[in-house]
Amino acid sequence: MRVHVADHPLITHKLTVLRDERTPSPVFRALTEELVTLLAYEATRNVRTESVTIQTPVTETLGLEISRPRPLVVPILRAGLGMLDGMVKLLPTAEVGFLGMVRNEETLEPTTYAERLPDDLSDRQCFVLDPMLATGGSLGAAIEFLFDRGAVDVTAICLLAAPEGVAALEKATEGRDVTIVLGSLDERLNENGYIVPGLGDAGDRLYGLV
Ligand code: URA
Numbered sequence: 001m002r003v004h005v006a007d008h009p010l011i012t013h014k015l016t017v018l019r020d021e022r023t024p025s026p027v028f029r030a031l032t033e034e035l036v037t038l039l040a041y042e043a044t045r046n047v048r049t050e051s052v053t054i055q056t057p058v059t060e061t062l063g064l065e066i067s068r069p070r071p072l073v074v075p076i077l078r079a080g081l082g083m084l085d086g087m088v089k090l091l092p093t094a095e096v097g098f099l100g101m102v103r104n105e106e107t108l109e110p111t112t113y114a115e116r117l118p119d120d121l122s123d124r125q126c127f128v129l130d131p132m133l134a135t136g137g138s139l140g141a142a143i144e145f146l147f148d149r150g151a152v153d154v155t156a157i158c159l160l161a162a163p164e165g166v167a168a169l170e171k172a173t174e175g176r177d178v179t180i181v182l183g184s185l186d187e188r189l190n191e192n193g194y195i196v197p198g199l200g201d202a203g204d205r206l207y208g209l210v
Contacts, residue, residue: 001170002179004042011038015159015183019199028205029082032131035159035183036086040127043155043181044091047071048125070094072121072151075129076101076142077114079203083129083157094127099145101138105193110138112145122150131202133161133180134195136168143173153177160198162189 018031049064075084077100100114126146130139143154161182186195
């Protein structure tokens, strides 16, 4: 598994505002979108392309276009939905599938409660959106789900991660072509499974307590 932690002052600045408990939901949503667009730039570095010949007003030239089948973007519901707009802003031709995963707050184990994905993901590059890589349970299950359907490689974009989650994901995806792109690698997980210093519950902060 390749781990890429973003190292850019704009990302750190936006994350600092995001972490602040006083930041209200509308600002939190807007910042999440901006952060994902910045992280998506890094995450799509190895997007598959093919050569194409085009005609400029001056001459014929060789360029690149994104290969088919088109990349698949998969936000993990609910909090991953807050990352979708920022991702498709950069990759507007991607297709979008959905995976609903929830973790049991006592056992911290993930279960899938909704799924809307192509049956066959053979030859597909997939980009999974999940803001908080905490225990790694739900992200690991989501990634396994995509490989079981035939995905060739999976890149996950997370705003924050705990070292425990990164280690668990590394173990769960051994032998798979997986990359994770993180806004920040935080200190640790606390006893309730929250990332420290973190930003609290990403779903609640995006959408309120529902
Ligand atoms: N999910 C969240 O929303 N926040 C955390 O800190 C951990 C998991």
